[in-house]
Amino acid sequence: MIKYVSRIFINNLLDQIDIVYLIKNKIKLKKKGKNFFGICPFHLEKNPSFVVNSEKQLYHCFGCGVHGNIIDFIMYYDNLSFLESIELLSNMFSIPIIDNNSNTLKKVSKKNNIYYKLIFSLSTFYTNALFNISGKKAYKYLLNRGFNLYIIKYFAIGFSPLYWTNKILNNTKTIKILYEKLGILRINEKNNNFYDIFYNRIIFPIKNIKGFVVGFGGRVLKNKPPKYLNSSENDIFHKSSELYGLYETKKENNIIKKILIVEGYIDVISLFQFNIKYAVAILGTSITNKHMKKLFSITNKIIYCYDGDKSGIDAQWKSLKMSLPYLINGKEVKFMILPNKEDPDSLIRKEGQMFFEKRINNSLSFSKFFFKQLFLKNLFTSCEEKTYFIHKALSYIKLIPNYLFRINLIQQLGEKIGIINFLDIYNPIKYKKKTIINNNFKKTTIRILLSLLIQYPKLIKFVPKLKFFKSSNIDGLFFFIKFVNFYKNKNTTTVKILEQYRGTKLKKILEILVTWNHMIPDNKIEKFFINLIKKLKINILENRIEYLISLDRREGLNYKKKQELWSLNKILIQKK
Structure with a gap:
């Protein structure tokens, strides 16, 4: 995996990849006016509240509040880190990762x-x-x-x-x-x-x-x-991230509908020889987070197919626990239980391709394997043991990101332990609707100006040079001036501005500002913005005058400050 990527490359990535094209390949979108709408992939909903804006290259859900660019979408949809998302995008769209500034x-x-x-x-x-x-x-x-x-x-x-x-x-x-x-x-x-x-x-x-x-x-x-x-671990080989047969699987399949995970090299080779060309093997270790991220970035279905003995079943249970955080909407995990003392190599040679594929198609679903193993491993004869068992089962279920799947598993758990309406009695992971817009987030002049600048970066040319007074108590004025100076002579976009503040406290605030609807027709945006700038200039002058008057009352003003007060009052009268 890449360890570093430059800001230049990130901006280049944002310029070259169309967010609508990317998300359309993941979820269904319908165009309405300038925007594209769809069912949000990050929470349960019936009516589409997920909107993708091709002009700003951003997505936003008015239901759960998720918001971001192409990198954010891949991070949350495929459960990847920031750098893993960039690497995946660069591979998907054949954009080589080059950094001219890093020797x-x-x-x-x-x-x-x-x-x-x-x-x-x-x-x-x-x-x-x-x-x-x-x-x-x-x-x-x-x-x-x-x-x-x-x-x-x-x-x-x-x-x-x-x-x-x-x-x-x-x-x-x-x-x-x-x-x-x-x-x-x-x-x-x-x-x-x-x-x-x-x-x-x-x-x-x-x-x-x-x-x-x-x-x-x-x-x-x-x-x-x-x-x-x-091979031992080195700069180009890491057992925790490599899978034997993955390259061959990608080579043989344009669309990888499913991947069979086995334990050894021989198993993979035998399956390929029998025309089952979607098998990979872990390299003498348990499946890892890196494996899961890599696999779920190229397929939606994983089938674990380990040896048919106790250690094989135990390994499948470990794999189930590792899979829990990756069961987002559309991702599926299944379990293929082989006869005792059989492995994929020995069984396919005995039964042949047709019967083996029949076993693959009849693999146990996640829920069936989960409850089967859970009740085998945990027997309870008392109320205390039953309570412990419930908490243990729920500790696994709560790790699943897919809300609807969690609810169904909790309901099944209640039915199996004999508690009627268990979902109503105990649902600590009940969905709570989030909202990105805080009612207490007041719409000040500075915030409205920033909101307009982020949404329409070309407006920055209408911002004159503003004087910042150390005595100023106008919230956000220093940041606004700094922001304008930074982007003044740059050809930037909304998505690049937001990406610039990734990992900072300001990102969430800017994400709120970019969603503000000012209810202004496009042909009147410039005029509205210019009038707001004039209002800000007056606010700055009034704020400075108030400070000087207050200072005069407390300790008096020297000649220089008296001249400044007189001058500012004169300017203010002219502007009004």
Whole structure:
């Protein structure tokens, strides 16, 4: 994932991507006048209150108050971080992330390119070794496991022969990178020679979502521990974010309707060979938040398909708990329970594609698996145990963002524990309508001017140079002058202004101002704005005069301040 992105790139992203086009691909929108309306994806509603403005490149819901630009929408809709959203948008619309101001980023990119090239060369070596004399046993093992030549080459499966490092490696720089940076090589303490950590293993190259080889998985030919070994963590490989087979799944499917998550490399390869080309494997670890975000950014349905034993069921329960925060509207999680002592590889070879796909289609829904496992793991014989069980069940349910789904689960829970009208008795997560406009947020001259400037940035040319007095008690005057000076000679837009204040306390205030409807026809906006500026100038003068009069009463004015008071009164009379 990217670690830094410049303000220049963010503004470029906002300029190039149309918010209507982006959101139309997620929810249904209907055009009414200048705006597009739809059912809000962030709360439960019957009548459309979600509006997208193509001119300002913003969305706003008058029901729950959510508001933002394309980055905000992706963040909340796909449950991603700020940088993850930017990376996803840049990939979706093929906008390369370039930062001309960051030498550090250039160095990191150059270094990573060297690693990618080296890892790819090593992968090619492993692949060639499989078809040489040294890889004869490994190749025979793969054929005996039922893999055909096409699938072996498709996944670029290879072999790491014994002692190959002594024969091939003669470049000190390459050895240093493989040893220190990528962790592929280690030193034999007895003879100080380097050796490959994957030696005498079948090699499975691991590709990232862009198709670059970033690491390897290695399997022993005989079942000696450890049976599987993965590349160590480094600058280009992170087990917690990579999924074996994800690149191939994207390559084979224009639209990914569902993704099957399995436990091992062999499972993925076998499923692909049987034409089930939407399987990915976690790399010797439990599913992580990074995995979930990555998967739900490309599909709406995930099916967990782990081994049919106790550890497999336990792993599915862990995956269920990890999935809870990602069950937003439209996202689905299911569970495929295999027969005891079976895994996807063994079962598909016994049953074939048709029967296996039938099992996939009959996978347990989230609610069925959730309640089945919940009642298996928690038996209660007393009122105290039952109460504890209810709190535990609700602690899981409350993590689900989808309001309607939560309500249905709470209702089901009540039915299963035998409490009638449980939803009415206990609903701590009852929906409360939010509103973005606070009635106490008074419409002052400064706030109306700011609101107009944010909504119509071109009006900034009508703002003259304003004098700021340190004694001024006009709320927001200093910020207004600072705001005008910053954007005075810049070609900016509403969406860029709001993005500039992301992460600050001012963002929420500006979001309120951008929603204000001033009920002024477009052809009269300029005149209204100019008149408000005149009013502000008078307010500034009156405020300064009041201060000087007050100062005169308290301690008297010197000659300079008396001259100022006389001058300001004269100007004020002329303006009025």
